[in-house]
Amino acid sequence: METFAILFYLLILFLLCATLLFLLYCILPIVITRAPFININPRAVPEILKALDLKGGSVFYDLGCGDGRVVRAAAEAQPGARCIGVDKAHVPVWLARWRARNVKTKNLTFLRENIFTMDLSDATQIYTFLYPKPMQILLPRFENILRPGTRVVDGDFPIHGRTPVRIIPLQHQDKFGRTLYVYEF
Numbered sequence: 001m002e003t004f005a006i007l008f009y010l011l012i013l014f015l016l017c018a019t020l021l022f023l024l025y026c027i028l029p030i031v032i033t034r035a036p037f038i039n040i041n042p043r044a045v046p047e048i049l050k051a052l053d054l055k056g057g058s059v060f061y062d063l064g065c066g067d068g069r070v071v072r073a074a075a076e077a078q079p080g081a082r083c084i085g086v087d088k089a090h091v092p093v094w095l096a097r098w099r100a101r102n103v104k105t106k107n108l109t110f111l112r113e114n115i116f117t118m119d120l121s122d123a124t125q126i127y128t129f130l131y132p133k134p135m136q137i138l139l140p141r142f143e144n145i146l147r148p149g150t151r152v153v154d155g156d157f158p159i160h161g162r163t164p165v166r167i168i169p170l171q172h173q174d175k176f177g178r179t180l181y182v183y184e185f
């Protein structure tokens with residue numbers, strides 16, 4: 001009986017540790033990151049889509065897509081464009097896929113990848129809502145990899161060392177969405 005009780009408690013302890021490790025594995029990447037999981041004001045989405053100006057045949061990446069609100073709206077607004085949401089953390093990608101479950105178009109994909117190392121050479125439009133440091137890391141990649149004419153629409157955190165072609169103050173400003181910076185590479 002005593003052996004059974006010890007085994008039972010060891011099993012409970014093992015399950016608790018496994019659950020804790022799993023939660024840490026899921027949650028740490030969205031907390032310990034250069035750009036935490038904060039989504040842009042949903043009322044900014046139509047203005048972002050307008051600035052992106054997606055066409056049939058566009059290849060659009062939402063880098064650090066969070067819950068996928070921008071890339072989801074983009075896929076629905078322009079079914080002829082290939083729309084890819086990328087996030088390195090599990091939770092945002094799960095959430096983004098769940099929220100996109102009713103999207104009827106077939107042009108939307110979510111990838112769990114690192115935006116600092118992935119291939120972006122086929123991009124025609126990119127959207128970012130990251131912090132200043134990630135934008136500085138992305139700048140040399142954009143300059144080296146992107147095809148001439150690729151448009152980058154960047155929320156709130158301008159890329160130091162690059163001049164935007166347009167600066168668009170958002171109509172519905174809040175602390176998560178004030179200004180769009182549009183770059184052409």
Ligand SMILES: C[S@@+](CC[C@H](N)C(=O)[O-])C[C@H]1O[C@@H](n2cnc3c(N)ncnc32)[C@H](O)[C@@H]1O
Pocket residue numbers: 029030033034035036037038039040062063064065066067068069070086087088089092113114115116128129130
């Ligand atoms: C501020 S949120 C932006 C959310 C969304 N783009 C929006 O506008 O609502 C930044 C996201 O970038 C992701 N992220 C941070 N560093 C990343 C990296 N190196 N690779 C991929 N995603 C990253 C975070 O997990 C987070 O979900």
